[in-house]
Amino acid sequence: MSNQTQHKAPADITPLRLGIEACRSIMETFSPEELPPAGRWHYHQGVFLTGMFQLWKRCGEARYLEYIKGYVDHLVDTNGNVLLDRGELDSVQAGLLLLELDAIKPERKYKAAADKLLRLQSALNRTTEGGYWHKDRYPYQMWLDGLYMGGVFTMKYGQQYGQPHLYDEVLYQEQLMRKNTRNEASGLYYHAWDESRHMPWADPATGQSPEYWGRSVGWYALSLVEFLDMLPEDHAGRATLIPVLRDLCKALVGCQDPASGLWYQVLDKGGEPDNWLETSCSSLFVYTLAKGVRLGHLDSSCLEHARRGYQGLVDAVYYNERGQLIMPDICIGTGVGDYRHYVQRDRCENDLHGVGALVMACVELDQSESLHG
Secondary structure, three states, rough: OOOOOOEEEOOOOOOHHHHHHHHHHHHHHOOHHHHOOOOOOOOHHHHHHHHHHHHHHHHHHHHHHHHHHHHHHHHOEEEOOOOOOOEEHHHHOOOHHHHHHHOOOOOOHHHHHHHHHHHHHHHOEOOOOOOEEOOOOOOOEOOHHHHHHHHHHHHHHHHHOOOOOOHHHHHHHHHHHHHHEOOOOOOOEEEOOEEEOOOOOOOOOOEOOOOOEEEHHHHHHHHHHHHHOOOOOOOHHHHHHHHHHHHHHHHHHHOOOOOOOOEEEEEOOOOOOOOEEEHHHHHHHHHHHHHEEEEEEEEHHHHHHHHHHHHHHHHEEOOOOOOOEEOOOEOOOOOOOOHHHHHOOOEEEOHHHHHHHHHHHHHHHHHHHHOOO
Protein backbone atom coordinates (compact mmCIF):
# COMPACT_ATOMS: atom_id res chain seq x y z
CA MET A 1 0.00 0.00 0.00
CA SER A 2 1.46 3.38 -0.92
CA ASN A 3 1.96 6.14 1.60
CA GLN A 4 -0.51 8.29 -0.36
CA THR A 5 -3.38 6.05 0.76
CA GLN A 6 -2.42 6.05 4.44
CA HIS A 7 -2.73 8.67 7.11
CA LYS A 8 -1.76 8.65 10.73
CA ALA A 9 -4.13 8.71 13.65
CA PRO A 10 -4.39 12.13 15.34
CA ALA A 11 -1.72 12.44 18.01
CA ASP A 12 -4.35 13.60 20.52
CA ILE A 13 -6.88 10.83 19.87
CA THR A 14 -8.38 9.71 23.17
CA PRO A 15 -8.03 6.11 24.30
CA LEU A 16 -11.78 5.48 24.13
CA ARG A 17 -11.98 6.88 20.59
CA LEU A 18 -9.03 4.74 19.49
CA GLY A 19 -10.71 1.64 20.91
CA ILE A 20 -13.92 2.50 19.08
CA GLU A 21 -12.03 3.02 15.83
CA ALA A 22 -10.21 -0.30 16.22
CA CYS A 23 -13.49 -2.17 16.71
CA ARG A 24 -15.12 -0.35 13.82
CA SER A 25 -12.33 -1.46 11.51
CA ILE A 26 -12.86 -5.14 12.32
CA MET A 27 -16.66 -4.90 12.29
CA GLU A 28 -16.61 -3.33 8.84
CA THR A 29 -14.31 -6.06 7.56
CA PHE A 30 -15.95 -9.16 9.05
CA SER A 31 -19.40 -10.20 10.09
CA PRO A 32 -19.40 -11.97 13.49
CA GLU A 33 -19.63 -15.34 11.70
CA GLU A 34 -16.65 -14.48 9.49
CA LEU A 35 -14.20 -13.52 12.23
CA PRO A 36 -11.01 -15.45 11.44
CA PRO A 37 -10.42 -18.29 11.77
CA ALA A 38 -14.04 -18.50 10.61
CA GLY A 39 -16.21 -21.29 11.97
CA ARG A 40 -13.95 -22.06 14.92
CA TRP A 41 -14.24 -21.50 18.66
CA HIS A 42 -10.87 -19.88 19.05
CA TYR A 43 -8.93 -17.56 21.29
CA HIS A 44 -8.21 -15.07 18.48
CA GLN A 45 -11.89 -14.17 18.32
CA GLY A 46 -12.17 -14.58 22.07
CA VAL A 47 -9.48 -12.00 22.81
CA PHE A 48 -10.91 -9.48 20.37
CA LEU A 49 -14.46 -9.91 21.61
CA THR A 50 -13.33 -9.75 25.24
CA GLY A 51 -11.93 -6.33 24.40
CA MET A 52 -15.21 -5.44 22.72
CA PHE A 53 -17.11 -6.52 25.84
CA GLN A 54 -15.02 -4.11 27.88
CA LEU A 55 -15.74 -1.36 25.36
CA TRP A 56 -19.47 -2.13 25.51
CA LYS A 57 -19.42 -1.87 29.30
CA ARG A 58 -17.68 1.48 29.04
CA CYS A 59 -19.82 3.14 26.36
CA GLY A 60 -22.99 1.03 26.28
CA GLU A 61 -23.51 0.86 22.51
CA ALA A 62 -25.86 -2.02 21.69
CA ARG A 63 -24.11 -2.88 18.40
CA TYR A 64 -21.12 -4.26 20.29
CA LEU A 65 -23.20 -6.64 22.36
CA GLU A 66 -25.13 -7.76 19.27
CA TYR A 67 -21.88 -8.45 17.42
CA ILE A 68 -20.45 -10.54 20.27
CA LYS A 69 -23.69 -12.47 20.60
CA GLY A 70 -23.66 -13.10 16.85
CA TYR A 71 -20.30 -14.85 17.08
CA VAL A 72 -21.24 -16.98 20.09
CA ASP A 73 -24.70 -17.95 18.84
CA HIS A 74 -23.23 -19.01 15.51
CA LEU A 75 -21.02 -21.60 17.20
CA VAL A 76 -22.92 -22.68 20.33
CA ASP A 77 -26.07 -24.75 19.80
CA THR A 78 -29.15 -24.85 22.03
CA ASN A 79 -27.65 -27.61 24.18
CA GLY A 80 -24.40 -25.76 24.76
CA ASN A 81 -22.40 -27.88 22.34
CA VAL A 82 -19.47 -26.23 20.60
CA LEU A 83 -16.89 -27.65 18.22
CA LEU A 84 -13.34 -26.96 19.38
CA ASP A 85 -9.86 -28.39 19.74
CA ARG A 86 -10.16 -30.41 22.94
CA GLY A 87 -6.51 -30.89 23.76
CA GLU A 88 -5.40 -27.34 24.40
CA LEU A 89 -5.83 -24.48 26.85
CA ASP A 90 -6.34 -22.04 23.97
CA SER A 91 -9.84 -23.45 23.46
CA VAL A 92 -10.95 -22.27 26.91
CA GLN A 93 -10.31 -18.52 26.63
CA ALA A 94 -13.39 -17.67 24.55
CA GLY A 95 -15.46 -19.10 27.39
CA LEU A 96 -15.21 -15.62 28.90
CA LEU A 97 -17.80 -14.58 26.30
CA LEU A 98 -20.21 -17.24 27.59
CA LEU A 99 -19.90 -15.98 31.15
CA GLU A 100 -20.45 -12.38 30.14
CA LEU A 101 -23.49 -13.21 28.03
CA ASP A 102 -24.97 -15.44 30.72
CA ALA A 103 -24.75 -12.54 33.17
CA ILE A 104 -26.40 -10.06 30.77
CA LYS A 105 -28.72 -12.05 28.50
CA PRO A 106 -29.06 -15.44 30.21
CA GLU A 107 -29.77 -18.45 28.03
CA ARG A 108 -29.38 -22.04 29.21
CA LYS A 109 -26.91 -22.79 26.45
CA TYR A 110 -24.34 -20.26 27.69
CA LYS A 111 -23.97 -21.85 31.13
CA ALA A 112 -24.13 -25.33 29.57
CA ALA A 113 -21.26 -24.51 27.21
CA ALA A 114 -19.25 -22.90 30.02
CA ASP A 115 -19.73 -26.06 32.09
CA LYS A 116 -18.37 -28.14 29.22
CA LEU A 117 -15.28 -25.93 28.95
CA LEU A 118 -14.62 -26.21 32.67
CA ARG A 119 -14.89 -30.00 32.50
CA LEU A 120 -12.70 -30.03 29.39
CA GLN A 121 -9.99 -28.12 31.17
CA SER A 122 -10.10 -30.33 34.25
CA ALA A 123 -9.49 -33.35 31.99
CA LEU A 124 -6.39 -31.92 30.29
CA ASN A 125 -3.06 -33.65 30.74
CA ARG A 126 -0.80 -32.33 33.49
CA THR A 127 2.81 -32.19 34.61
CA THR A 128 4.01 -34.19 37.58
CA GLU A 129 3.11 -31.31 39.89
CA GLY A 130 -0.33 -30.84 38.34
CA GLY A 131 0.37 -28.01 35.89
CA TYR A 132 -1.70 -28.02 32.71
CA TRP A 133 0.13 -28.96 29.54
CA HIS A 134 -0.30 -26.11 27.08
CA LYS A 135 -1.49 -28.54 24.40
CA ASP A 136 -1.59 -32.30 24.08
CA ARG A 137 0.97 -32.12 21.30
CA TYR A 138 3.35 -30.27 23.64
CA PRO A 139 3.70 -32.86 26.42
CA TYR A 140 4.93 -31.72 29.82
CA GLN A 141 5.20 -28.11 28.67
CA MET A 142 3.75 -25.09 30.45
CA TRP A 143 3.61 -21.85 28.47
CA LEU A 144 3.00 -18.42 29.97
CA ASP A 145 0.15 -17.91 27.49
CA GLY A 146 -1.77 -20.72 29.14
CA LEU A 147 -2.33 -18.87 32.41
CA TYR A 148 -4.51 -16.36 30.58
CA MET A 149 -6.05 -18.88 28.18
CA GLY A 150 -7.42 -21.05 30.97
CA GLY A 151 -6.94 -19.25 34.26
CA VAL A 152 -9.00 -16.10 33.80
CA PHE A 153 -12.04 -18.07 32.58
CA THR A 154 -11.76 -20.51 35.48
CA MET A 155 -11.51 -17.81 38.13
CA LYS A 156 -14.38 -15.82 36.62
CA TYR A 157 -16.50 -18.99 36.53
CA GLY A 158 -15.76 -19.51 40.21
CA GLN A 159 -16.66 -15.92 41.03
CA GLN A 160 -19.84 -15.87 38.95
CA TYR A 161 -21.26 -19.22 40.05
CA GLY A 162 -20.06 -19.32 43.65
CA GLN A 163 -17.31 -21.95 43.43
CA PRO A 164 -14.41 -20.43 45.39
CA HIS A 165 -12.37 -23.62 45.26
CA LEU A 166 -11.61 -22.65 41.66
CA TYR A 167 -9.69 -19.63 42.92
CA ASP A 168 -7.20 -21.94 44.59
CA GLU A 169 -6.86 -24.11 41.48
CA VAL A 170 -5.99 -21.07 39.37
CA LEU A 171 -3.57 -19.70 41.95
CA TYR A 172 -1.81 -23.06 42.06
CA GLN A 173 -1.34 -22.93 38.29
CA GLU A 174 0.09 -19.41 38.63
CA GLN A 175 2.44 -20.59 41.37
CA LEU A 176 3.76 -23.38 39.14
CA MET A 177 4.13 -21.02 36.20
CA ARG A 178 6.09 -18.54 38.29
CA LYS A 179 8.25 -21.18 39.94
CA ASN A 180 9.27 -22.70 36.63
CA THR A 181 9.62 -19.69 34.29
CA ARG A 182 10.73 -16.68 36.38
CA ASN A 183 14.30 -15.44 36.16
CA GLU A 184 15.25 -14.16 39.59
CA ALA A 185 17.90 -11.76 38.31
CA SER A 186 15.87 -10.00 35.62
CA GLY A 187 12.41 -10.27 37.17
CA LEU A 188 11.11 -11.42 33.77
CA TYR A 189 9.54 -14.71 32.74
CA TYR A 190 10.69 -17.13 30.06
CA HIS A 191 8.08 -18.09 27.48
CA ALA A 192 7.86 -21.74 28.48
CA TRP A 193 9.11 -24.61 30.59
CA ASP A 194 9.53 -28.25 29.60
CA GLU A 195 9.48 -30.61 32.56
CA SER A 196 10.77 -33.46 30.38
CA ARG A 197 13.72 -31.40 29.03
CA HIS A 198 13.12 -33.07 25.65
CA MET A 199 12.60 -29.93 23.55
CA PRO A 200 15.62 -28.46 21.75
CA TRP A 201 14.95 -25.10 23.36
CA ALA A 202 14.79 -26.45 26.92
CA ASP A 203 17.72 -25.75 29.22
CA PRO A 204 18.99 -29.18 30.29
CA ALA A 205 19.22 -28.10 33.92
CA THR A 206 16.08 -25.98 34.36
CA GLY A 207 13.83 -26.92 31.43
CA GLN A 208 13.29 -23.22 30.75
CA SER A 209 13.13 -21.72 27.27
CA PRO A 210 15.85 -19.17 26.51
CA GLU A 211 13.97 -15.92 25.79
CA TYR A 212 11.41 -13.50 27.17
CA TRP A 213 8.83 -13.27 24.39
CA GLY A 214 6.83 -10.07 24.76
CA ARG A 215 3.30 -11.30 24.18
CA SER A 216 3.64 -14.33 26.43
CA VAL A 217 4.84 -12.12 29.28
CA GLY A 218 1.93 -9.82 28.43
CA TRP A 219 -0.60 -12.62 28.89
CA TYR A 220 0.93 -13.48 32.24
CA ALA A 221 0.94 -9.85 33.37
CA LEU A 222 -2.67 -9.35 32.30
CA SER A 223 -3.66 -12.48 34.18
CA LEU A 224 -2.22 -11.10 37.41
CA VAL A 225 -4.35 -7.95 37.34
CA GLU A 226 -7.43 -9.92 36.31
CA PHE A 227 -6.96 -12.31 39.22
CA LEU A 228 -6.51 -9.43 41.65
CA ASP A 229 -9.68 -7.83 40.31
CA MET A 230 -11.69 -11.00 40.96
CA LEU A 231 -10.25 -12.39 44.20
CA PRO A 232 -12.24 -11.52 47.35
CA GLU A 233 -10.61 -8.87 49.53
CA ASP A 234 -9.95 -11.39 52.29
CA HIS A 235 -8.43 -14.08 50.07
CA ALA A 236 -4.91 -15.03 51.12
CA GLY A 237 -3.77 -15.23 47.49
CA ARG A 238 -3.85 -11.45 47.16
CA ALA A 239 -0.88 -11.08 49.50
CA THR A 240 1.14 -13.30 47.15
CA LEU A 241 0.05 -11.79 43.84
CA ILE A 242 0.45 -8.10 44.67
CA PRO A 243 4.26 -8.23 45.14
CA VAL A 244 4.53 -10.53 42.12
CA LEU A 245 2.72 -7.92 40.02
CA ARG A 246 4.87 -5.10 41.37
CA ASP A 247 8.11 -6.94 40.72
CA LEU A 248 7.11 -7.82 37.17
CA CYS A 249 5.97 -4.29 36.37
CA LYS A 250 9.25 -2.90 37.68
CA ALA A 251 11.06 -5.17 35.21
CA LEU A 252 8.69 -4.21 32.39
CA VAL A 253 9.17 -0.50 32.97
CA GLY A 254 12.91 -1.13 32.73
CA CYS A 255 12.43 -2.74 29.29
CA GLN A 256 10.23 0.00 27.82
CA ASP A 257 11.83 1.68 24.81
CA PRO A 258 12.48 5.30 25.84
CA ALA A 259 12.13 6.66 22.32
CA SER A 260 8.84 5.07 21.24
CA GLY A 261 7.24 4.06 24.53
CA LEU A 262 6.69 0.55 23.13
CA TRP A 263 8.20 -2.82 24.03
CA TYR A 264 10.29 -5.19 21.93
CA GLN A 265 9.43 -8.62 20.56
CA VAL A 266 12.20 -10.04 22.75
CA LEU A 267 11.85 -7.86 25.80
CA ASP A 268 15.38 -7.52 27.12
CA LYS A 269 17.27 -7.26 23.81
CA GLY A 270 16.13 -3.94 22.41
CA GLY A 271 19.69 -3.10 21.45
CA GLU A 272 19.89 -5.89 18.89
CA PRO A 273 19.52 -4.57 15.33
CA ASP A 274 17.09 -7.29 14.20
CA ASN A 275 14.78 -7.00 17.22
CA TRP A 276 11.62 -4.99 16.65
CA LEU A 277 8.91 -3.09 18.51
CA GLU A 278 5.79 -5.25 18.81
CA THR A 279 2.35 -3.72 19.27
CA SER A 280 0.34 -6.54 20.85
CA CYS A 281 2.64 -7.01 23.82
CA SER A 282 2.87 -3.23 24.18
CA SER A 283 -0.93 -3.11 24.41
CA LEU A 284 -0.97 -5.82 27.08
CA PHE A 285 1.59 -3.95 29.15
CA VAL A 286 -0.34 -0.68 28.86
CA TYR A 287 -3.40 -2.55 30.11
CA THR A 288 -1.54 -4.13 33.02
CA LEU A 289 0.13 -0.92 34.17
CA ALA A 290 -3.04 1.14 33.92
CA LYS A 291 -5.23 -1.42 35.66
CA GLY A 292 -2.65 -2.08 38.35
CA VAL A 293 -2.69 1.63 39.19
CA ARG A 294 -6.49 1.82 39.08
CA LEU A 295 -6.81 -1.13 41.46
CA GLY A 296 -4.34 0.50 43.83
CA HIS A 297 -1.63 -2.14 43.54
CA LEU A 298 0.94 -0.13 41.56
CA ASP A 299 2.48 3.26 42.24
CA SER A 300 0.84 6.07 40.30
CA SER A 301 4.11 6.61 38.40
CA CYS A 302 3.29 3.45 36.44
CA LEU A 303 0.39 5.29 34.84
CA GLU A 304 2.85 7.59 33.11
CA HIS A 305 4.54 4.55 31.58
CA ALA A 306 1.14 3.33 30.41
CA ARG A 307 0.48 6.73 28.83
CA ARG A 308 3.84 6.61 27.04
CA GLY A 309 3.02 3.14 25.76
CA TYR A 310 -0.37 4.33 24.56
CA GLN A 311 1.20 7.24 22.70
CA GLY A 312 3.59 4.82 21.06
CA LEU A 313 0.61 2.78 19.87
CA VAL A 314 -1.07 5.92 18.53
CA ASP A 315 2.12 6.70 16.60
CA ALA A 316 2.20 3.16 15.20
CA VAL A 317 -1.38 2.78 13.94
CA TYR A 318 -2.70 4.38 10.77
CA TYR A 319 -5.83 4.62 8.63
CA ASN A 320 -6.03 2.88 5.26
CA GLU A 321 -7.64 4.20 2.08
CA ARG A 322 -11.07 3.12 3.35
CA GLY A 323 -10.68 5.08 6.55
CA GLN A 324 -10.22 1.95 8.66
CA LEU A 325 -7.75 1.85 11.52
CA ILE A 326 -4.84 -0.52 10.95
CA MET A 327 -2.69 -1.91 13.75
CA PRO A 328 0.70 -3.03 12.33
CA ASP A 329 3.62 -5.01 13.69
CA ILE A 330 1.65 -7.74 15.43
CA CYS A 331 3.61 -10.96 15.76
CA ILE A 332 1.72 -13.92 14.30
CA GLY A 333 0.91 -16.90 16.51
CA THR A 334 4.19 -18.22 17.82
CA GLY A 335 5.65 -21.33 19.35
CA VAL A 336 8.70 -21.52 21.58
CA GLY A 337 12.25 -21.13 20.33
CA ASP A 338 15.51 -19.23 20.43
CA TYR A 339 16.16 -15.54 19.75
CA ARG A 340 16.20 -15.94 15.97
CA HIS A 341 12.91 -17.83 16.12
CA TYR A 342 11.15 -14.81 17.63
CA VAL A 343 12.71 -11.98 15.68
CA GLN A 344 12.17 -13.78 12.36
CA ARG A 345 8.47 -14.39 12.96
CA ASP A 346 6.17 -12.75 10.45
CA ARG A 347 4.42 -9.52 11.38
CA CYS A 348 0.81 -8.93 10.45
CA GLU A 349 -1.79 -6.19 10.58
CA ASN A 350 -5.13 -6.22 12.43
CA ASP A 351 -4.64 -9.74 13.74
CA LEU A 352 -7.44 -10.25 16.23
CA HIS A 353 -5.41 -10.93 19.33
CA GLY A 354 -3.45 -7.77 18.61
CA VAL A 355 -6.52 -5.59 18.04
CA GLY A 356 -8.24 -7.17 21.04
CA ALA A 357 -5.27 -6.30 23.25
CA LEU A 358 -5.30 -2.73 21.87
CA VAL A 359 -9.01 -2.30 22.64
CA MET A 360 -8.51 -3.63 26.17
CA ALA A 361 -5.61 -1.21 26.70
CA CYS A 362 -7.63 1.73 25.42
CA VAL A 363 -10.66 1.02 27.61
CA GLU A 364 -8.55 0.42 30.70
CA LEU A 365 -6.46 3.55 30.19
CA ASP A 366 -9.67 5.55 29.73
CA GLN A 367 -10.95 4.22 33.07
CA SER A 368 -7.66 4.89 34.84
CA GLU A 369 -7.39 8.39 33.43
CA SER A 370 -10.89 9.19 34.65
CA LEU A 371 -9.77 8.36 38.20
CA HIS A 372 -6.26 9.84 38.19
CA GLY A 373 -6.60 12.71 35.72
